[in-house]
Amino acid sequence: MIYKYTTLALLLMCVVIGIYVVQFHFILGYKISHNTSDWVDFSDFVGGLLGPLLSFLSFVLLLHSLKQQNRANAFLIEEAKNNRKNEKFRVFETHFFNLINVQRTSFDTFDISIKYANTCAKFNHVDGVIKIEDCIQEFRNKGASDAEITTWLDNIDCSEKVYNTLRIFCNIVKVISEKLTDDNGFNLDDRRQQYHSLISLTEFSQLRMVLMGLQFIDCPQAKWLQDHEEFVNVLKETGLDIGIY
Structure with missing residues (x-):
């Protein structure tokens, strides 16, 4: 599941960069800049666009992790409950069959x-x-x-x-x-x-x-x-x- 969301995040990043390149390089005919400030602006643009999306994906991953943890906790609680029940039943069986033997001996x-x-x-x-x-x-x-x-x-x-x-x-x-x-x-x-x-x-x-x-x-x-x-x-x-x- 984590691999799935990571792949989705990378795909979104590639889509955003691809749209940017198509729009400004191929459609508007802009050349690749050699100015450092232009690349800083570009990174700000990409970061501003992808930041909320990645934050949302992180939130989704957090919810998924919590859901998985709750399932694991519920399983552990149920398993502990069954173990307690089984232990009580073993104690009961010992007492039960001892009384059966007492009953049989008494009737003999x-x-x-x-x-x-x-x-x-x-x-x-x-x-x-x-x-x-x-x-x-x-x-x-x-x-x-x-x-x-x-x-x-x-x-x-x-x-x-x-x-x-x-x-x-x-x-x-x-x-x-x-x-x-x-x-x-x-x-x-x-x-x-x-x-x-x-x-x-x-x-x-x-x-x-x-x-x-x-x-x-x-x-x-x-x-x-x-x-x-x-x-x-x-x-x-x-x-x-x-x-x-």
Whole structure:
């Protein structure tokens, strides 16, 4: 761009001198002067004519330089912003996957004791979730209300295994909501992607236990998740919903 304007300035100078030579030498028949003062006058003429033009070109070049500098500054600012966002996301990912591991470890030790056929049997891991679902279905077949199922679930969950499963899951959702905020440079799509990741990385039986906790456990975590519109919408997108039991 600078080369372009420099060429234009030289071209203007040649045009001015060329017009002067044609007008006074070829048309008016003036001879080339050997008087020094005549050449001084000629240089004053050329300088007076080209000075404003060259000043204007300098101004244009200055504006162009400022424009290029503003673009470079905007690029650097955007790059720094992206670097900060990427660093925040790396910190978030570390925390997120640590909590996923905690959730998985916690569910590996999940067990529940349920009275069945006049005996109290202990069910572990996936079997425990399936047994609770079977019992809830039996209660529903007998016309039991949510309150009655809640009371029954509180009685069998004396070691708070169901509540702990819900609490850990709720903490992960909170990490996504609080770390990937709009103020930190993220948006709804970023959070939705992580909600989907959480649901995908949560064992399906454990996810069903979370849904049971949301429906039947009366605690702040359950209330918070029920009111979390972003998460509930993602849950529905996956074919799940609160209140399926």
